[in-house]
Amino acid sequence: MAQTRKLEKQALIKSSPEKLFDVYKNKINLMPKISPDKLRSIQVIEGDGKSVGSVRLWTYFLGDSVVAKDKIYAVDEENKSITFEIIGGEVTKYFASYKATIQLVSEGQNRFVKWSVEYEKMNEQVPDPHPQLDFLITMTKEVDNYLVQNP
Numbered sequence: 803m804a805q806t807r808k809l810e811k812q813a814l815i816k817s818s819p820e821k822l823f824d825v826y827k828n829k830i831n832l833m834p835k836i837s838p839d840k841l842r843s844i845q846v847i848e849g850d851g852k853s854v855g856s857v858r859l860w861t862y863f864l865g866d867s868v869v870a871k872d873k874i875y876a877v878d879e880e881n882k883s884i885t886f887e888i889i890g891g892e893v894t895k896y897f898a899s900y901k902a903t904i905q906l907v908s909e910g911q912n913r914f915v916k917w918s919v920e921y922e923k924m925n926e927q928v929p930d931p932h933p934q935l936d937f938l939i940t941m942t943k944e945v946d947n948y949l950v951q952n953p
Contacts, residue, residue: 806899810918811935813942817949819906819913823882825945826904827852833941836948839863840941853877857889864937868892875901882906897931898922902938915942 815822825832830851834841842861849856856874861867871890876883883905893900899922907914917938919931 806920806922807930808918808920809930809932809935810916811939812914812916813939815906815913815915815942815946817913817946819882819908821949822915822942822946823884823906825949826884827877830858832948833945837941837944840937840944842867847871849874860891862937864933876903893931893934896924896928898924900931902934904938904942915939915946917942 830844834843840863842863843859844851844861845859847857847859851858852874854874854877858872858874860870860872862870869891870888870893872886873889874884875887876885878884883903885901885903888894888897888900888902899920901920903916903918903920905916905918907916917935919935919938921931923930
């Protein structure tokens with residue numbers, strides 16, 4: 803039986819967690835404009851694109867052009883977190899299940915983003931998704947820098 807695994811990574815951010823959460827929840831259309839070298843497009847396929855159950859198609863670059871279809875699994879306004887379940891695209895060729903969660907946190911003077919990925923590999927030859935997690939952190943830092951430069 804396959805085992806569900808979890809990877810986590812966090813990074814300091816300069817903008818407010820509220821503003822960064824707002825981009826990931828309500829303004830995803832800004833993301834391809836902020837980082838066109840990494841993110842080509844995001845299309846809303848079902849729903850409003852920001853509520854639980856909404857389905858979106860992401861075209862991004864991770865070495866090659868990659869497509870992923872996600873479904874918003876959970877939104878927690880109070881804890882500034884969103885969980886996305888990957889339901890189509892290249893990722894589903896390698897993982898039986900794949901959920902990514904972003905959480906924006908303030909602790910004292912520190913503000914940071916936490917990304918976690920819960921996944922189940924199709925087989926043991928599939929590598930852990932460290933490049934995908936690094937990509938998520940890099941994208942978040944680029945959005946963060948944009949928000950600092952464009953308050």
